[in-house]
Structure formats: C-alpha cells, structure tokens
Amino acid sequence: xxxxxxxxxxxxxxxxxxxxxxxxxxxxxxxxxxxxxxxxxxxxxxxxxxxxxxxxxxxxxxxx
Numbered sequence: 394x395x396x397x398x399x400x401x402x403x404x405x406x407x408x409x410x411x412x413x414x415x416x417x418x419x420x421x422x423x424x425x426x427x428x429x430x431x432x433x434x435x436x437x438x439x440x441x442x443x444x445x446x447x448x449x450x451x452x453x454x455x456x457x
Contacts, residue, residue: 404442
C-alpha cells in the first residue's frame, strides 16, 4: 500500500504584521487523511507558529 502523497505543512510566524519566520513540516501517512483531519493539522501548525512567534516577540521586546 503506497498511501497518500506527502503533505507539506506551512505556517508563517507573524509579529506586528511582519513575518519573523516560517514553520515547515511534512506529513507522511500510509492512509488517506480526511478533510477534518487536514483542517485539524493546519490549525495545529497555526497554533505552533503563533506560540513560536510569541516567543520571538518576547525576545525582541526584552532589552539587550
């Protein structure tokens, strides 16, 4: 069984309207992924990107 083709997961890390980074990932599954599962994965990536952007924002706001 070959399974579903790999799915590239991309989320931008945005802080104050500026892209501060990009989160990339690849999902490889032997089975087809439902639309609901794809949406959940996309949301998870957005949440991770948001958390990383928040960490970057905190680091940028701290005095050297």
